[in-house]
Amino acid sequence: MAKWGEGDPRWIVEERPDATNVNNWHWTEKNAGPWSKDRLKELLTNLKIAQNGIDCKIIEVEKLEGDASANNRKGKLIFFYEWDIKLKWEGLLAGAADKIKGEVHIPNLSEENDISEVDITVTIKGSGDEAQRVKAFMHNVGRNEIRKQLKEYLRSLKEEYSKGLILPKKGEAQVKPDNVSTITSGFNKKVNMEPIVSNKNQPVGLKLDTKTIELSEKFQCRAQEFYDALTRIEMVTAFTQGHVKMEAEKGGKFVLFGGNISGEFRELVPGKKIVQYWRYKQWPDQHFSEVTFNIEEKEDHTLVQLRQELVPAGEVERTRDNWRRYYFDSIKRAFGFGTILTLLRRILTSGPMRFTILFFVKIFMHL
Structure with a gap:
């Protein structure tokens, strides 16, 4: 040399x-x-x-x-x-x-x-x-x-x-x-969720006036059934009527309604509670609200109480309406959770009174 x-x-x-x-x-x-x-x-x-x-x-x-x-x-x-x-x-x-x-x-x-x-x-x-x-x-x-x-x-x-x-x-x-460019090996690459279009007109970090939304709704179903409706991908697909990406676990991501809604699961207690980071694509870039579903099974229905914090003030009414229209009402239509027939099915399939109630139902139907 x-x-x-x-x-x-x-x-x-x-x-x-x-x-x-x-x-x-x-x-x-x-x-x-x-x-x-x-x-x-x-x-x-x-x-x-x-x-x-x-x-x-x-x-x-x-x-x-x-x-x-x-x-x-x-x-x-x-x-x-x-x-x-x-x-x-x-x-x-x-x-x-x-x-x-x-x-x-x-x-x-x-x-x-x-x-x-x-x-x-x-x-x-x-x-x-x-x-x-x-x-x-x-x-x-x-x-x-x-x-x-x-x-x-x-x-x-x-x-x-x-x-x-x-x-x-x-x-x-x-x-x-x-x-210089970085070359990667390709291992451990995480599945990339489809990109969400965000509002670029408002820069990250700009002061944002936010409000809290509180809603409550009764469903004619078991608490676990409502929990499943928000965490089982086949049931979420049924009520949203579109392609769904979802990992129902702590830290798991979700994308719904053609990319209009995205977020992350923060807490999951089967049949009792769901906590999510949740955003609508038109909100300022990277801004997430925190949504908590408290699910309580009563004697004849399941009560769902929703609390959503950090909603942009200008989006409160639309967001409130969309919860009822695209979540609550759609879930009731898709699975019958809003009808008395669902309650009747629950009674007829459980409890010591099911045979007596079934007897009276048959009499009523022949009147």
Whole structure:
């Protein structure tokens, strides 16, 4: 081997200033793990998120496990990174005395997923209306700020580890970070839900006046039957009369009504409770409301109480009407949950009085 100006000029290594890895053909790798940990902690610790009288801050990077590397193969830069991150945060609602505390979990920050697709889960310690408002704020606004910091990590990773990894040939300029692209392996790629068209006229983070909707409705069915109507994909398809994408589990996504409605399941208690993050596609980009269905089975019906927080003020009446028209009324029509016949079927198939009641029904039908 020889450097420029040394040895036989016919040697191909003359085309490389370091006389190694001719034409960048061989695989070379740099460990970016330690640098990445420092950079992520720098970007996330003490991150402040404030808006509309709510002040939140990331106070600690509790967990940061994984690795990262920059690789050169045949003159192409390939970045691999996979991180499991847990953050501690605290928030304060204007006028409140006590701080709300919680966690943010980012289970799979990797090259297999675009930053917009990376799961970011927000949880709180405690309960009550104030805690839920702060939690919803962190979900709607806080996650966007965290994503910005993750994007900055990726930008600086490429900039820092593009230097010197691909060496120029004789007479070529040094490779610039702007010309580097990330190549992924294709493993662990999550199923991509169909994109939801959002209102781009209102920028993320703009102050938004929101209201709360409360509705109650009686259904002639068992509590579990109503729960199934919102969580079993074949039943949801029946009452929405369209293609449905749904993962009925905590953290599972759903897309309904041709993409007009999308969201995520946050809590599922069979036959009793469903909590969702829920949005209508015309709402401001990335803004989600929180919907809670409390399902209570009574003696002769099931009472469903719906509470929806953080609904844009201008959308309250339309949203209220659509719950009744496209959810409650459609469920009753599709499954007969609004008729006395359903109640009669329940009585006739359960309980010690079924034979007596059946006898009187037969007499009535022959009158």
